Amino acid sequence: MGGFRAADEVHQFLGGIFEEALADESxxxxxxxxxxxxxxxYTDPDTxxxxxxxxxxxxxxxxxxxxxxxxxxxxxxxxxxxxxxKVSLPLAMARGKVKIGGSASQLLKLAxxxxxxxxxxxxxxxxxxxxxxxxx
Numbered sequence: 001m002g003g004f005r006a007a008d009e010v011h012q013f014l015g016g017i018f019e020e021a022l023a024d025e026s027x028x029x030x031x032x033x034x035x036x037x038x039x040x041x042y043t044d045p046d047t048x049x050x051x052x053x054x055x056x057x058x059x060x061x062x063x064x065x066x067x068x069x070x071x072x073x074x075x076x077x078x079x080x081x082x083x084x085x086k087v088s089l090p091l092a093m094a095r096g097k098v099k100i101g102g103s104a105s106q107l108l109k110l111a112x113x114x115x116x117x118x119x120x121x122x123x124x125x126x127x128x129x130x131x132x133x134x135x136x
Contacts, residue, residue: 002132004076007047011060013130014042014079015049017121021113022056030113032056036106039068042076070102083114083121086135 004010022028031053039050050064051057059066074082078097081087089111092098100107125133 002130004045004080004133007045007061009130010042010045010047010076010079011049012128013121013124013133014040014076014083015051015058015060016124017083017117018049018051018058020120020124021117022051022053022058027113027116028056031110034106034109036070036103036109037068038107038110039064039066039071039101040079041065041071041073042079043073044075044077047076068102070100070104070106072107073099073101080133081135083118084135085115085118 004013021031035054037050037052037054039048041048047061048059048064050059050066050068052059052068074092074097078087078092082089082092087097089098089107093100122134125131
């Protein structure tokens with residue numbers, strides 16, 4: 001399995017899955033109704049993606065490094081595996097692979113919605129010639 005080559009790829013895929021989610025007729029309103037903002041700090045490569053579900057705004061890079069209701073910190077590889085349904089968030093937290101800041105209860109509201117996005121994320125990788133990122 002390959003890895004993300006640059007922060008731009010993290011933005012394209014790990015930010016892009018939220019663009020798809022917010023645009024979806026059934027998922028978008030569920031996310032908006034949480035009224036929350038989520039910041040994800042990634043390493044390898046280092047970058048940040050922030051999603052404001054209420055306003056449907058996605059920020060990346062330095063612009064995203066602002067306070068949010070909740071935050072997640074992990075490697076970009078862990079996030080890539082998560083969006084393919086290969087990482088259990090509670091287990092990853094227990095093992096220290098994922099660190100949470102802010103409201104854990106807010107994050108738990110998002111978990112059921114994420115499952116619906118796993119196949120879309122894999123398709124996004126495949127459609128963009130990044131099958132090396134797909135976990136078998």
